Amino acid sequence: MSLRTTTIDAAAAADHATTLAAMHAGDLELMVVRGVFDASFMTEVEQRLSEPANVFDDQLLGRSYHEPHLATIGTPISRFGDDYFDRAALFHAGCERLFKGGPGFGATVYSLLEILSGTSVRRAAADGSAFGGWNIRVLPPGGEIARHAGHMFFDWAGYGALGDEFDRRTQLSFYVVIAPPDQGGGLEVEPLDGGDTESFSLAAGDMVLFDEGRHMHRVDHVRGARRRITIGGFLGYHPATDCWVNWA
Numbered sequence: 001m002s003l004r005t006t007t008i009d010a011a012a013a014a015d016h017a018t019t020l021a022a023m024h025a026g027d028l029e030l031m032v033v034r035g036v037f038d039a040s041f042m043t044e045v046e047q048r049l050s051e052p053a054n055v056f057d058d059q060l061l062g063r064s065y066h067e068p069h070l071a072t073i074g075t076p077i078s079r080f081g082d083d084y085f086d087r088a089a090l091f092h093a094g095c096e097r098l099f100k101g102g103p104g105f106g107a108t109v110y111s112l113l114e115i116l117s118g119t120s121v122r123r124a125a126a127d128g129s130a131f132g133g134w135n136i137r138v139l140p141p142g143g144e145i146a147r148h149a150g151h152m153f154f155d156w157a158g159y160g161a162l163g164d165e166f167d168r169r170t171q172l173s174f175y176v177v178i179a180p181p182d183q184g185g186g187l188e189v190e191p192l193d194g195g196d197t198e199s200f201s202l203a204a205g206d207m208v209l210f211d212e213g214r215h216m217h218r219v220d221h222v223r224g225a226r227r228r229i230t231i232g233g234f235l236g237y238h239p240a241t242d243c244w245v246n247w248a
């Protein structure tokens with residue numbers, strides 16, 4: 001069977017208020033939302049990222065723990081440790097600088113996700129400290145993200161710290177494209193029943209939201225001269241408060 005997917009314009013989000021519930025129930029697997037940010041504003045953001053140290057503290061610039069090609073800016077849950085929450089606060093302050101002069105990243109994405117869920121979205125917390133809500137991922141030409149699914153990583157210490165913040169059946173991923181590559185870099189998602197893999201290539205300012213926890217997926221090799229830059233995080237449903245919780 002093929003993946004159950006849909007593509008909408010950000011302006012039409014109000015017509016899709018059951019999207020997150022449908023993903024949690026397994027009835028919808030992926031949504032593309034076009035035009036969450038203006039492409040011209042994403043070009044400004046990309047330019048600011050050409051000198052990331054002007055925007056972000058050095059300690060936030062890293063390499064992915066399990067992906068040799070992937071450079072990250074932020075606090076990936078894979079590198080959870082004693083300094084995680086302080087670094088998450090530093091990263092969010094940097095994101096304010098990165099998106100200065102335009103709609104804020106968190107405000108825009110939370111408002112969209114609240115429309116698509118019909119309920120509230122909040123940052124995950126442990127003992128009053130907020131998790132980072134998203135990270136920036138930079139794939140250079142030739143780079144790829146290997147095949148994986150979020151459920152493979154629930155034994156990481158960061159997931160232990162998340163405790164019962166979400167119902168482990170569902171881990172959704174959302175990300176917005178800051179800079180698409182010239183070619184390649186598509187998100188390839190496998191249906192649960194082993195049908196044909198589908199590939200999704202987004203334009204600057206578009207967002208993808210998908211059931212990352214259960215679905216094996218990868219990012220294809222980036223081709224051409226341009227880097228692929230995305231910004232995003234994860235979401236889980238918290239039944240006791242009927243809200244969606246976000247971390248990264």
Ligand SMILES: O=C(O)CCC(=O)C(=O)O
Binds near residue numbers: 231
């Ligand atoms: O393309 C990205 O930024 C990450 C995609 C991915 O592997 C995920 O969201 O789990």
